[in-house]
Amino acid sequence: MEENKVNDLSSTAVKKDSRTKMITGSAWMTAGSITSRILGALYIIPWVTWLGAYSNEANALYAQGYNIYNMFLVIATAGIPSAISKMVAHYNGINQYGVSRRLYHSGMYVAMAMGVICTTVMMFGARLMDNGDPNMIPVIRSLAWAILIIPGMSITRGFLQGYNWMAPSAISQFVEQLFRVIYMLAATYFIMKIQNGNWVSAVSQSTFAAFIGAIGAVIVLGIAWMRHQREMNDLVAHGEINTEVSTQTLIFKIIYQSIPFIIIESGVTIFQLIDQYTFKRMMPLVGHFTKYQMDVTYALFAFNANKLYMIVISLASALAATVIPLLATARAQNDQEDMRKQIQNVLLLFYFVMIPAALGLSAVAQQIYTVFYRYDAAGVVVLQFAAYISIMLGLYTVAAAMMQGISENKKMMMFLAIGIVIKFILQFPCIWIFEGLGPLVSTGISMFVINYLILHSFNMEFHLRFDKMALPTNQILAYSLVMFAGTKIVMLIIGHFVSPYGRYTAFFSLIPGVIVGAGIYLYLCLKSRLADQLLGPRVARLRTILHIK
Template sequence: MDSRNQPGASSASLDDSRRKMISGSAWMTAGSILSRILGAIYIIPWVTWMGAYSNQANALFAKGYNIYSLFLMVATAGIPSAISKMVAHYNGINQYGVSRRLYHSGMYVSVAMGLVCSILMFFGASLLDGGDPDVIPVIQSLAWAVLVIPGMSITRGFLQGYNWMAPSAMSQFVEQLLRVIYMLLATFVIMEMGSGNWVKAVTQSTFAAFIGALGSIVLLAYSFLRRKREMDALVSQGEVATGVSTRRLIGEIIYQSIPFIVIESGITLFQLIDQYTFFDIMKWFGNYSAYQLNTVYALFSFNANKLYMIIISLASAMAATAIPLLAEARAKNDIQDMRRQIENALLLFYFIMVPAALGLAAVAQQIYTVFYRYDAAGITVLQFAAFMSIPYGMYTVGAAMMQGISENKKMMRFLFVGIIIKFIVQVPAIWLFKGLGPLLATAVAMLFINYCILHSFNREFTLHFNEMAQPTNQILAFSLIMFAVVKVVMLLLGLVVSPYGRFTAFFTLVIGVVIGGGVFAYLALKYRLVDTLLGDRFAGLRTRFHIK
């Protein structure tokens, strides 16, 4: 019997859960995408001012940020995501007072962790440099951001637990905007007006993370105070849970957050494996200079990473939305709602990620030239990375959903085996494919993890794969058609205008994006794909554009 026909699974609840998912995803996607775009656009002037040192600077930036990302995961201790999940849980059972105490308790823990991790980064930088002394000042500059970001992140997680995604989205944008403004000003002053010391320019560029965090904190504080009266009313009207002590809440936060540290740092762990193994493995199979290795490392760890992470940020935005919604359904033990949330998230992921990844691959030459100048090797890496971003993004969404239904231990086992696979595949992949090897090894590991996640979901909830097959196949078919059309257009334009200049590349890139987006949108509207995934709100577009 189809569980969707049972009384508990009304069309109203389906529409409500889908509405929450779409609304939350829209806010988080907008904030994440705008932040990622800002975080990519700055590269154009930044690389120009770095001049001949650009790839070396990119490699140094990537090394410092990989270490920073890991410490930041530990400093926040997975608490923002854990808080988001737990707040949604207690709100779902009408215990808003417990949610408030959770926030206060989590703040104590995260501030203490931020202080400890910041001190370790600052004074232990020489132990983490991997043999490159230029990394030391970069790590130390990032220690300031680790000091303040945990408190900022805990507030984001608390507001997300109420399904208020707008403050998080806006704070992400403000954080990135201030960061980019500071790093560009500092880099211009050092490289164009000052000493021209590229290591100092990179150090100031990474210190900009601290400046951006301060701006985000101000906006989140304003958002919190603006909603405080509404939250106070919910607390006063909710149930009083006298049996939940502060000590128990802190213990629950730590217990819940430990898996989040490991799981959410999955991609960072894979990047750190690359950082500390790539150089040595390459030396086993050839006589390469430090300059050559840093250049190749920059191509996949920074240059391509900056661009494909824009579309992975789409998956991250959806992941942030999925956790509290699933946690709320889990708190109510609503199996049907959990199934719907998982199916909605998977279909929305496919709808966004697959065409975005194939679109990036189709315009890889143009977008790489705009951001970094024409480089055949860099373009090849980006094309390959665009396809690899699909399993990367799937990991982000899948891991978040596993956490949302409290399958943390199982997810940690999947990740542990995935890391082992990464180590096994890393050496032969680098031997055979050089700079593409680390990307391939990570993708193989991610594919295994993703299979385990989907298999686990299906065993527990019996997903309706038959019903999901048609929209999934449509997404793939429309994306492939879009890819083929854009690729042909780019090849034809390449015969008319030079593919080597930034301005001509930008001109063709705009044409490619407009055509690709238009083709996919037309097919999705004509064959009612958007209706299946997003409801009938887009029916008016068919009439406006005379699509039958």
């Protein structure tokens, strides 16, 4: 009996440790992802200013180039970072650290080969992917260089995440973005302001900055590897030796595991590529639009709004990166209860962050759009609508990661295939009815269906306690709506005294709106103890500091 009691206490400790790791890991990944996303959005202000009248065309060109780059990036890394993160967590969970080390080395060989192949295809096949726009060719080729080194960099991130060391990944994300932004702004200023050069050249150099950023990330990860090398060597030395798993077997496992990751992780990119290659072909069928009008409309939802709502989605990406290794460890130990609780915790944590962030973005859409791009009524409407769609995209990112973490890859690929079919079916009707908002509408509906199928699958397998999740979920929604209403009222009042159409006035209007909105949500979550329930007892200290009883 005493032994059973000890085992129960040990099990409880492991589950608490698992939850702590998830929250700590999420904090690191969220910090890295958010800061890099914010930095990746802030550069837009000077970049758009220096490009002047060409800014919307440049944004459209940049977005199209990056959609292709993202697709090749997923193929080049072959889903290996996430697959390795999951497999490393699996072998570490059964104390076979030596297998994890060999897994990393095997993955590097595969990724380096894929990087060379994809770079070559992008260099020599750019003309086949230009979508009828010759300006795309130099942009695609400039992005090809980054594909050479990013696969190895991404695999190193995945390996360290398999140990639940999230800090190196988070810091490397920030440094990667910092190096990239510094180079692209310097190059754009030199070309547009000093040389009075071509805007296409400025975009090409801005996209080449991805290579410069990757070099910065490699430096950070190299330093992190050296710092943890002794600890990793000790774990290998004291872990179980498994000689039955050969290098060839590991490479086969990596490729087998990574194929679903390629498809699943490229889900959002696939939807963006559908928009890229269908929007300009379908728009002439619903009205008379010039090439410039279509480029500008495409830029509004594919670049301008995308850059801003992706900051919100990066919160979901941070959760996704954290949950895969933790769920893989629970799966390796066949702990059904832990998997169920982790899925519920991740969903609630996602709602806690994503819903207020999306509603907040919608509430300040006019001011934030004006600060980044100058005032544009159409752009503001697109951003407001895109903010709500970002909830569906973010949930897909987290839910798909959890499906991978519990090895339901085939089922996840089937769900994604259903969503893609729905996207194709709805694309033209939605563009016909909503024009520029059409692609976002079809994406939102498709993602809703995919998310429903995933959550239904979780419920069938793990019997999620929706009854226990209902109260905190309703609290999050209610507090978010109160925050939205409060922020909107503040913005309307300020708008009566300060012009919301200028960049500087919009910026100074934005600050009190954000403070009030964040303050309302924070107060309600602390007052109701919702934050304690989702983030742990440490939040009590914040409540004491703010004198909230």
